[in-house]
Amino acid sequence: MRQGPRRVAEHPDTAARTLPELVSSGVVRARTGDLGVAPVLIGLAILWTVFTALNPVFLSPTNLVNLTMQSAATGVIAIGIVLLLLIGEIDLSVGSVSGLAGAILAVGSVQLGLPLPIVLLAALACGPLIGLVYGLLYTRFGVPGFVLTLAGLLAALGAQLQVLGTAGSITIPFDSAIVQFGQQLFVPAWLMYTIDAAVVALVAWRLVAEARRRAEAGLAARSTAAIALRVGALALLLFACSWYLHQDGGRGVGAMVLLFVILVAGTHLLLTRTRFGRAVYAVGGSVEGARRAGIRVARVQISLFVLCSTFAAIGGILAAARLAGANQSSGGGDMFLNAIAAAVIGGTSLFGGRGSAFSALLGVLVLTSISLGLTLLSLDSSVRYIVTGAVLVLAVIVDSVSRRSRAAAGRA
Amino acid sequence: MPGPALSVARPDEHPDRILSLRGITKRFGAVRALTGVDLDVHVGEVVAIVGDNGAGKSTLVKILAGVHPADGGSIRFFGQLTPIDSPTDSLDLGIATVFQDLALCDSLDVVSNLWLGRELTRAGALDEVEMEKRSWGLLRELHARITDVRVPVASLSGGQRQTVAIARSLIGDPHVVILDEPTAALGVSQTAEVLNLIERLRDRGLGVILVSHNIADVLAVADRVVVLRLGRNNGEFRASETSSDALIAAITGAMDHSRRGGDDPE
Ligand SMILES: Nc1ncnc2c1ncn2[C@@H]1O[C@H](COP(=O)(O)OP(=O)(O)O)[C@@H](O)[C@H]1O
Ligand SMILES: [Mg+2]
Numbered sequence: 001m002r003q004g005p006r007r008v009a010e011h012p013d014t015a016a017r018t019l020p021e022l023v024s025s026g027v028v029r030a031r032t033g034d035l036g037v038a039p040v041l042i043g044l045a046i047l048w049t050v051f052t053a054l055n056p057v058f059l060s061p062t063n064l065v066n067l068t069m070q071s072a073a074t075g076v077i078a079i080g081i082v083l084l085l086l087i088g089e090i091d092l093s094v095g096s097v098s099g100l101a102g103a104i105l106a107v108g109s110v111q112l113g114l115p116l117p118i119v120l121l122a123a124l125a126c127g128p129l130i131g132l133v134y135g136l137l138y139t140r141f142g143v144p145g146f147v148l149t150l151a152g153l154l155a156a157l158g159a160q161l162q163v164l165g166t167a168g169s170i171t172i173p174f175d176s177a178i179v180q181f182g183q184q185l186f187v188p189a190w191l192m193y194t195i196d197a198a199v200v201a202l203v204a205w206r207l208v209a210e211a212r213r214r215a216e217a218g219l220a221a222r223s224t225a226a227i228a229l230r231v232g233a234l235a236l237l238l239f240a241c242s243w244y245l246h247q248d249g250g251r252g253v254g255a256m257v258l259l260f261v262i263l264v265a266g267t268h269l270l271l272t273r274t275r276f277g278r279a280v281y282a283v284g285g286s287v288e289g290a291r292r293a294g295i296r297v298a299r300v301q302i303s304l305f306v307l308c309s310t311f312a313a314i315g316g317i318l319a320a321a322r323l324a325g326a327n328q329s330s331g332g333g334d335m336f337l338n339a340i341a342a343a344v345i346g347g348t349s350l351f352g353g354r355g356s357a358f359s360a361l362l363g364v365l366v367l368t369s370i371s372l373g374l375t376l377l378s379l380d381s382s383v384r385y386i387v388t389g390a391v392l393v394l395a396v397i398v399d400s401v402s403r404r405s406r407a408a409a410g411r412a
Numbered sequence: 413m414p415g416p417a418l419s420v421a422r423p424d425e426h427p428d429r430i431l432s433l434r435g436i437t438k439r440f441g442a443v444r445a446l447t448g449v450d451l452d453v454h455v456g457e458v459v460a461i462v463g464d465n466g467a468g469k470s471t472l473v474k475i476l477a478g479v480h481p482a483d484g485g486s487i488r489f490f491g492q493l494t495p496i497d498s499p500t501d502s503l504d505l506g507i508a509t510v511f512q513d514l515a516l517c518d519s520l521d522v523v524s525n526l527w528l529g530r531e532l533t534r535a536g537a538l539d540e541v542e543m544e545k546r547s548w549g550l551l552r553e554l555h556a557r558i559t560d561v562r563v564p565v566a567s568l569s570g571g572q573r574q575t576v577a578i579a580r581s582l583i584g585d586p587h588v589v590i591l592d593e594p595t596a597a598l599g600v601s602q603t604a605e606v607l608n609l610i611e612r613l614r615d616r617g618l619g620v621i622l623v624s625h626n627i628a629d630v631l632a633v634a635d636r637v638v639v640l641r642l643g644r645n646n647g648e649f650r651a652s653e654t655s656s657d658a659l660i661a662a663i664t665g666a667m668d669h670s671r672r673g674g675d676d677p678e
Contacts, residue, residue, distance in 0.1 A: 210541065217545040273537040278520075282528055285519035292479065292515045293529035293580075294503045353519045406566075 037347050039398045040362045043391070047366065051373035058373055061250030067368050068245070068253070072260040073098070073319035074335065075364035078342035079267050080311030082360050083304050085343055086271075087284045088352025089145040091134070091308045094339050096156035098316030099331025100126055103163040105178065105317055106170040106326035116177055120317065127313030128306045130156065135302030145305075153336070161328060169327035172320065182321025185255035189246050192253050196238040204231040256318055260361075263311070267357035280304065284353030315339075334385075341388060342367050345395040351403055366391065428455040429491070430587050430619045431476070431507075436485035438471055438643075445471040446643045448485070453588055453619040458610060460622045460634035460651070464663055468643040469623045470512055473592045476621075477509035478502035490587075503529075508581030512592040512623075514573055516580075518566035522558060523547045525565050526580045550579050554609055571602030578609055588619040595629055607633050625663075627656045641665055 108119035214221035271277035346359025661667035
C-alpha cells in the first residue's frame with residue numbers, strides 16, 4: 001500500500017473518476033511495480049483454499065477464532081517492525097523486549113503482588129525506555145540498527161532472566177484480570193456489530209465529505225458510485241468477519257484481537273493522515289531530502305525506535321496474558337523472526353519508504369494460517385519452519401522485483 | 413567582519429538588500445572551499461554566481477541553505493546579523509534552496525514533495541484537499557507542464573522534476589530563492605522553461621541567486637553576475653554591460669579581478 005491517500009487525479013478539470021478508470025489505474029500501478037497489499041491477499045487466499053481443501057476444519061469459525069487470537073501478540077509486535085522498516089531500519093530485539101515486558105508483568109503481579117495497573121505500566125514502560133536508548137545511540141553515533149538491536153536483544157534477554165530470577169517460570173492465576181482479558185474476554189456480538197456500523201458510517205462520512213470538498217476545490221473527486229463501492233466492500237468485510245466468527249460455537253472477536261486491529265488502524269491513520277507519518281515516508285525515501293526539507297530526521301528516527309519497542313512491550317504483555325504466565329523462553333525462539341517475517345510478508349519493503357500498517361495484520365495472518373493449517377494436518381514445526389521460510393523468500397522476491405520494475409517505470 | 417570599505421554595516425542604508433554576505437570562509441579539512449567571499453542580493457534581482465567546477469559555488473549555496481555552517485564571515489538578513497546553522501534556520505528566514513541534486517523524495521508524490529516539512533493541517537490531520545488545490549494554483553502560475561500531481565516524482569521528466577523543486581521553494585513565501593545549476597541536466601526547451609520561471613520569480617519581487625556555469629543562460633536572465641574562482645570573488649559584472657568573453661576571462665583567471673571582489677555595485 002502506498003503512503004497517503006492516493007487520487008489518480010488525471011487533471012483537476014476532469015470532474016469525477018469512473019469505475020473503469022479506477023480499474024485501469026490499478027493495472028498501471030501493478031505493472032509499474034506498485035503492488036501494495038495485493039500479493040499478500042492473493043497468498044492468503046491460496047493458503048486458505050489449500051488448507052481448507054486438505055482439512056475443512058481449517059475454515060471453521062472455532063479455528064478462525066483461534067487463528068485471530070494466536071495472531072494478536074505477534075501482530076502487535078509486527079506493527080513496530082513495519083514502522084522501522086519504513087525508514088529502512090530493523091529491530092532484532094523485539095522478541096526479548098516482549099519477553100522482558102511479560103516477565104515484569106508476571107513477577108510484579110504474582111511474586112510481588114503489586115496492583116495490576118502499576119505492573120502493567122511498569123511492563124509497558126520498558127518498551128519506550130529501551131527504544132529511547134536505541135534512538136539516541138542510533139542518531140548520536142550512527143550505530144547501524146541491526147547491530148544496536150542485536151546487542152539490545154542480548155541485554156533485554158539478560159534483564160528478562162534477572163527479573164524472572166530463580167523461579168524461571170511464573171504462572172499468572174487464571175482469575176487474574178489480565179489473564180481473563182487474554183483468554184476469556186470476547187466482544188459480544190451486538191457490540192461488535194455496533195463497532196462495525198460506527199466504523200462504516202465514519203468512513204462513509206469521511207469519503208463523502210472529502211469528495212465534496214474536492215469537488216468544491218475543483219479537484220478530481222471520487223464518484224458516488226466509487227464511494228458506494230468502497231463503503232459497501234468495507235461493510236461486507238467487517239460484518240462478514242464479525243458474523244462468521246460467531247457461528248457454530250465460535251466465540252467471536254477476542255478483546256485482544258480488537259485491540260490489535262485498533263492499533264493497526266491507529267498506526268495507519270498516524271502514517272497516512274499526519275505530518276509525522278508524512279515525515280516517516282520522506283525519511284524512508286530519502287534522508288537527505290527530508291533533512292533539507294526541514295524535517296528533523298533524528299526526532300523521527302528516535303520516535304520510531306521508541307514506538308517499535310513500545311509495540312514489542314505491548315505484544316509481550318498480550319502474549320503473557322494469553323499464555324497466563326511468563327518463563328525464560330517467553331519472547332524467545334522464533335518470536336522476533338515471525339514479527340519481522342510478518343511485516344515483510346505483509347508487503348512492507350525492506351528497502352524503506354514503502355509499506356502500510358495493514359501489512360502487519362495481513363502478514364501475521366499468513367504466518368498463523370501456515371502454523372495452524374499444518375497443525376491440523378498433524379505436521380510438526382519442522383515443516384512449519386520450512387514453509388514459512390519459503391513464503392518469506394517469496395515475499396522478498398516480490399518486493400525486490402516490484403522495486404526493480406518501479407525503477408524501470410521511473411517510479412522508484 | 414566587514415572592513416571599513418564595505419558599506420553594509422548600517423541596516424537602514426539598503427532597505428532593498430535582502431542578503432549580505434561578507435568574508436565567508438569554509439574549509440573541508442585541507443581544502444579551502446571558500447575564502448573571504450562577499451555577496452549581496454536585492455529585492456527583485458537575479459544574481460548569478462558563475463565559476464569553474466570546484467570554484468565553491470555549491471558550497472556557498474549550502475552555507476546559505478544551512479547544510480554546512482560557515483567557518484567565518486558574516487551573514488546579514490535585511491541588515492540583521494543572522495547565523496544560519498541548520499536547514500530549518502535557513503527556511504525560517506525565508507531562504508529557499510533548489511539544490512543541484514534537487515533533494516526531492518522520489519517515492520512521494522508531487523503534492524507531498526511540494527509541502528514536505530510544512531504540510532497544511534485541518535483538525536490535526538493533513539489537509540490534502542487544500543494542499544492539492546494550492547499545488548495546482550502554484551504549478552499553473554509557473555506554467556508548469558505537469559498533468560498529475562499524485563504520481564511519485566520519480567516518474568517525472570528532468571524538467572518536470574526541476575519545476576517541482578522550484579515550485580516547492582515558493583511554498584513558504586520566501587524572500588530569496590537559490591537555484592544551484594538548475595539547467596545543468598536539462599535539454600534546450602526545458603532550459604528555456606526554467607529560465608522563464610526564473611524571470612517569473614524576479615517579477616514576484618523575490619531575490620534570486622542563480623548558480624550556473626552556462627554563460628549564455630546567465631547573460632539571458634541575470635541582472636548581476638558574481639564570479640567565483642578557486643573559492644574567492646573574482647569580479648562582479650552587470651549582465652547588461654558585460655560580454656561572455658569578459659565573464660570567461662574572469663572565470664578562467666585570464667583576468668584577475670580578485671581585488672575588486674565585494675565592491676559595492678552601486
Ligand atoms: N562535503 C565536502 N567535503 C570535502 N570537500 C568538499 C565538500 N564539498 C565541496 N568540497 C570541495 O570544495 C570545493 C568547492 O566545491 P563546490 O562548492 O562543490 O564547487 P562548485 O559547485 O563550484 O563546482 C571543491 O574542491 C570540492 O572538492
Ligand atoms: Mg556545484
